[in-house]
Amino acid sequence: MLRFLGRRLLQLVPTLFFVSVIIFGLQQLLPGDPALAMAGEERDPAVLEQVRKQYRLDQPLHVQYLYWVGGVLSGNLGESMRLKEPVITLITQKFPVTLQLALMAIAFSLTIGVTAGVISAVKRDTAVDYAVNVIALWGISTPNFWLGIMLIFLFAVHLNWLPASGYVGFLDDPWMSLKTTLLPAFVLGNSFAAVLMRHTRSAMLQAMGSDYVRTARAKGLAERRVVLKHALRNALTPVVTLGALELGTLLSGAVLTEQVFSIPGFGKLIVDSVFNRDYAVVQGVTLITATTYILLNLVADVAYVLINPRLRS
Amino acid sequence: MKRYGLVGAAMAAALLTGSAATAETTLRIGLAEDPDVLDPTLARTYVGRIVFASLCDKLFDIDQNINIVPQLALSHETSPDGKTVTIKLRSGVKFHDGEVMDGEAVRASLERHMTMQGSFRKPELAAVESIEAVDPLTVRLHLKAPFSPLIAQLTDRAGMIVSPKAAKESGDKFGLKPICAGPFKFVERVQQDRIVLEKFAEYWNAANIHIDRVVFRPITESTVRLANLKSGSLEMIERALATDLPQIRADAKLKVATVPELGYQGITVNIGKSEAGKTAFGKDPRVIQAFSLSLDREAITKVAFNGEFLPGNQWVSPNNPYYQSKFPVPKRDVAKARELLKAAGVTTPLTIDFMVPNNPETRQVAEIVQAMAGEAGFDIKIRVTEFATSLKEAEEGRYQAYMLAWSGRVDPDGNVYIFHKTKAPQNYGGYSNADVDKWLEEARTKGSLADRKAAYEKAAEKLLTEGSVVYLYHRLMIIAHSANLDGYQQLPDGLIRLSGARLRP
Numbered sequence: 062m063l064r065f066l067g068r069r070l071l072q073l074v075p076t077l078f079f080v081s082v083i084i085f086g087l088q089q090l091l092p093g094d095p096a097l098a099m100a101g102e103e104r105d106p107a108v109l110e111q112v113r114k115q116y117r118l119d120q121p122l123h124v125q126y127l128y129w130v131g132g133v134l135s136g137n138l139g140e141s142m143r144l145k146e147p148v149i150t151l152i153t154q155k156f157p158v159t160l161q162l163a164l165m166a167i168a169f170s171l172t173i174g175v176t177a178g179v180i181s182a183v184k185r186d187t188a189v190d191y192a193v194n195v196i197a198l199w200g201i202s203t204p205n206f207w208l209g210i211m212l213i214f215l216f217a218v219h220l221n222w223l224p225a226s227g228y229v230g231f232l233d234d235p236w237m238s239l240k241t242t243l244l245p246a247f248v249l250g251n252s253f254a255a256v257l258m259r260h261t262r263s264a265m266l267q268a269m270g271s272d273y274v275r276t277a278r279a280k281g282l283a284e285r286r287v288v289l290k291h292a293l294r295n296a297l298t299p300v301v302t303l304g305a306l307e308l309g310t311l312l313s314g315a316v317l318t319e320q321v322f323s324i325p326g327f328g329k330l331i332v333d334s335v336f337n338r339d340y341a342v343v344q345g346v347t348l349i350t351a352t353t354y355i356l357l358n359l360v361a362d363v364a365y366v367l368i369n370p371r372l373r374s
Numbered sequence: 375m376k377r378y379g380l381v382g383a384a385m386a387a388a389l390l391t392g393s394a395a396t397a398e399t400t401l402r403i404g405l406a407e408d409p410d411v412l413d414p415t416l417a418r419t420y421v422g423r424i425v426f427a428s429l430c431d432k433l434f435d436i437d438q439n440i441n442i443v444p445q446l447a448l449s450h451e452t453s454p455d456g457k458t459v460t461i462k463l464r465s466g467v468k469f470h471d472g473e474v475m476d477g478e479a480v481r482a483s484l485e486r487h488m489t490m491q492g493s494f495r496k497p498e499l500a501a502v503e504s505i506e507a508v509d510p511l512t513v514r515l516h517l518k519a520p521f522s523p524l525i526a527q528l529t530d531r532a533g534m535i536v537s538p539k540a541a542k543e544s545g546d547k548f549g550l551k552p553i554c555a556g557p558f559k560f561v562e563r564v565q566q567d568r569i570v571l572e573k574f575a576e577y578w579n580a581a582n583i584h585i586d587r588v589v590f591r592p593i594t595e596s597t598v599r600l601a602n603l604k605s606g607s608l609e610m611i612e613r614a615l616a617t618d619l620p621q622i623r624a625d626a627k628l629k630v631a632t633v634p635e636l637g638y639q640g641i642t643v644n645i646g647k648s649e650a651g652k653t654a655f656g657k658d659p660r661v662i663q664a665f666s667l668s669l670d671r672e673a674i675t676k677v678a679f680n681g682e683f684l685p686g687n688q689w690v691s692p693n694n695p696y697y698q699s700k701f702p703v704p705k706r707d708v709a710k711a712r713e714l715l716k717a718a719g720v721t722t723p724l725t726i727d728f729m730v731p732n733n734p735e736t737r738q739v740a741e742i743v744q745a746m747a748g749e750a751g752f753d754i755k756i757r758v759t760e761f762a763t764s765l766k767e768a769e770e771g772r773y774q775a776y777m778l779a780w781s782g783r784v785d786p787d788g789n790v791y792i793f794h795k796t797k798a799p800q801n802y803g804g805y806s807n808a809d810v811d812k813w814l815e816e817a818r819t820k821g822s823l824a825d826r827k828a829a830y831e832k833a834a835e836k837l838l839t840e841g842s843v844v845y846l847y848h849r850l851m852i853i854a855h856s857a858n859l860d861g862y863q864q865l866p867d868g869l870i871r872l873s874g875a876r877l878r879p
Contacts, residue, residue: 092760092762093765094769098762102781103497104800105494106799107496108492111491111492143411154565210598213605217602221605225598225602226593226601226607227567227602321595323567323598325564336760336761
């Protein structure tokens with residue numbers, strides 16, 4: 062086991078090196094000049110030259126890369142050109158926001174998606190099944206952007222139940238925090254709930270037709286128990302895998318939803334930084350997100366090995 | 375010596391009326407973008423200036439008619455040779471850290487603007503040779519050459535005075551916790567979420583500040599910004615859309631304050647910046663004139679902006695004291711445009727690569743321009759380009775026409791010099807004319823409005839017939855706010871000043 066772990070950890074080194082080169086390289090393909098983008102209306106050539114020098118933008122690419130990687134290895138992800146704030150501070154500010162939003166969105170989609178999927182499978186080919194399917198189709202095909210604005214108008218402007226946008230930290234004011242994240246989490250979870258519903262339905266239908274369900278029924282178990290304990294448990298495996306994958310995606314930020322609801326998370330940070338050519342921030346956030354993904358993969362692999370000893374060889 | 379008694383009178387009036395002790399009031403303002411660093415020396419954005427208006431006082435300010443009035447200064451006097459400017463300072467002014475604002479502080483601040491690495495104020499104060507703190511309430515600026523726009527420069531970030539102690543201690547991190555001498559002091563900032571300021575009890579004009587706390591929240595979507603205002607999550611929003619004005623005016627809970635911008639919206643033509651400019655469009659001024667005549671500026675503002683914006687044809691709007699009424703906004707004349715094209719020997723349709731920064735309003739205007747110019751014989755190919763990329767493309771001359779906005783400056787020099795002077799930093803069109811250069815320099819050295827306007831008139835005659843910018847319209851800066859906010863006054867730069875404003879519960 063230790064040898065396996067050691068081997069996987071060693072493999073991390075070239076992977077992360079490759080990732081860092083890709084992140085840095087792809088960014089250089091962006092058209093535009095960071096100094097010019099930063100200057101905005103104040104485009105005086107002498108000042109621009111000084112900015113390029115200050116941020117080493119006048120150095121050859123490989124030198125810029127080495128400075129960046131050198132910094133990263135010593136725990137310094139650089140500084141935002143636009144805000145003069147260390148990138149690591151920005152990341153630690155945004156991560157809890159994105160995490161809360163992602164967890165709430167997943168909770169929403171699991172609750173709605175799985176429940177609807179089960180009902181739809183149990184009531185197969187009835188009016189209820191068709192209705193759930195239509196709602197799911199609507200969920201998949203509704204753009205987040207539009208749904209977000211409509212919900213703001215309904216719940217904030219007309220009913221005045223929830224704030225229109227913004228974010229309050231969970232530790233600062235839990236109740237207000239839930240109120241500010243309810244709509245964005247619903248919007249974010251909405252389309253995924255529909256996907257989950259479709260998957261749950263088909264997995265449930267498969268499970269309901271299997272031998273063990275027939276046996277359970279033959280034993281005289283109540284239908285409720287058959288569905289929830291025998292069929293659903295087995296049907297949930299692919300659904301949970303799907304949910305875990307989606308959580309990974311959500312953790313890298315939900316650009317449109319964060320934009321509509323003015324949620325200061327990873328998505329908004331990356332978009333603003335790309336548009337402002339704030340390279341250090343884009344590189345830092347992408348590197349952290351990519352590393353998290355790789356580490357989560359490693360954890361999953363280790364978990365598989367722990368569960369299934371045959372994989373150790 | 376110029377003396378200003380206005381502020382004293384305002385203070386006295388404020389003292390007479392008194393400010394009643396009421397519950398703590400918080401004004402939440404929705405901004406159209408997230409401001410950049412809050413350091414007056416390093417800041418670049420328009421939206422940042424809105425926050426600075428509450429945070430950092432300047433030596434001078436402007437009034438409703440774009441006249442320059444004192445703020446941290448009391449008066450100024452320029453020597454007969456125009457090379458020395460003596461500024462008398464207001465006494466008893468304190469920074470947010472309790473330090474006293476005096477001549478030394480002003481000298482240190484201005485020198486910081488002039489010398490700090492990466493300072494965007496350097497070009498604005500380029501005329502200044504040295505600064506002398508004569509006594510605690512007097513500073514003297516020694517100039518390299520006479521420079522009329524100097525005092526106007528000091529009405530903006532170049533004139534913001536920061537606490538020298540804080541500036542020295544925090545260096546280029548000053549913007550993370552700015553210490554100035556404005557009506558509100560910095561409390562906290564969460565990037566892309568909020569900037570919080572609170573009333574500064576020792577502010578020199580504290581009697582006129584009736585709001586306890588200000589929270590700026592960047593909300594980029596204009597629809598969402600307005601929804602926040604309507605739902606009561608915000609008390610004020612800046613840059614509301616012109617197309618939303620009827621809705622705002624119809625809402626009894628809202629009020630609106632508008633003012634034409636100091637800047638302009640126009641189309642820059644590449645007339646020699648690069649190879650791309652060496653076409654009939656860039657080489658023959660008659661073709662640009664034909665293009666300009668093919669456009670109905672009035673219709674553009676009607677279709678795209680409900681007729682709320684001001685059609686324009688110069689670098690200042692028709693209600694600016696520097697507008698040259700001798701050259702009014704031209705009426706659309708397609709027949710004449712066709713004649714000019716014919717006279718220039720152009721075979722129509724003439725294809726033009728039109729670079730347009732990607733935002734819904736400019737895209738819509740570009741499409742209207744495309745349709746109008748098409749009737750005169752232009753085949754406009756719109757190339758929608760992400761903004762930062764478009765700047766680079768313009769810098770390198772990879773365009774024939776470029777839709778460019780300028781937020782505007784208090785002094786007209788800021789709207790014309792850097793765009794038309796030979797090889798000036800933002801002369802993207804590549805325009806060059808020795809006479810125009812001379813007149814633009816002349817306007818910088820003359821002192822009176824009449825003399826300067828005369829110099830600009832000569833420049834305008836040339837620039838409006840053969841220049842590289844086709845001016846289209848001037849936006850209306852639209853600030854919408856809750857009807858519970860009283861006494862708010864909108865000044866022409868579109869910034870939000872809270873002096874005198876009161877928020878009813």
